[in-house]
Amino acid sequence: MKVKLIFSFLGTLLVLSIVVPLFRMIIATTPGELVRAAVEPEVIGSIILTLRASLWATIVAFGLGVPLAFVLARSRFFGKKIVEGLIDIPVIIPHTAAGIALLMVWGRESLFTRWTGLSIIGTEASVSLGMFFVSVPFLINSAKEAFKLIDVRYEKTAITLGATTWKAFTTVSLPMARKAIISGGIMMWARGISEFGAVVILAYHPMTAPVLIFERFQNYGLKHAVPVTVLLIIISLVIFIVLRFREDRL
Secondary structure: OHHHHHHHHHHHHHHHHHHHHHHHHHHOOOHHHHHHHHOOHHHHHHHHHHHHHHHHHHHHHHHHHHHHHHHHHHOOOOOHHHHHHHHHHHHHOOHHHHHHHHHHHHOOOOHHHHHHOOOOOOOHHHHHHHHHHHHHHHHHHHHHHHHHHOOHHHHHHHHHOOOOHHHHHHHHHHHHHHHHHHHHHHHHHHHHHHOOHHHHHHOOOOOOHHHHHHHHHHHHOHHHHHHHHHHHHHHHHHHHHHHHHHHHHO
């Protein structure tokens, strides 16, 4: 009982460290300021762009990251730990450095642009690219750990009964790991929404919500940045609470 009380106290301190700054910012914003921000086209456009670009990045990651997670969970091969370390690098390095690295590959002076004549810098695609780079480890690692927890005998039994390896994956492994994969996808989407460093280098315009908040803080001060911040927090909070409830029903 004492252990539970101690742990509850420590957990309360942690929750307060998150809630108090957010609550302080919310109460510092008047309803009028929040309404003005909510009807401002630039603000709404930046929030919609942020949510949409991060969603595109997450959808692509489902197609690329989940198969990779399965391979990492089920296979042993030379260099596996190196691959896992490389996947984690975007979480470790400064995200401005990530933006510069991406700019070297996809920028206007890059080989890609020279060969194809196409430039994605300053487009929604580059926004999604920056979000993808910094947030995809959350999805891959969550899926990988889920696949590791599934007994391989389930898959072997399905194959023994006549299923192909693909069918065993889609009807056995994937359904059993779906909650962890969805949870990882939610975390990836959330991380993408909050990204600033990589995105501001790849695409100052079109302006995402974090970049808009930074611009208003830099040019006009705290008073003009806070309402946009609060609006983004409220919208994100509502979305992710709904997603968490839906997640529990899957």
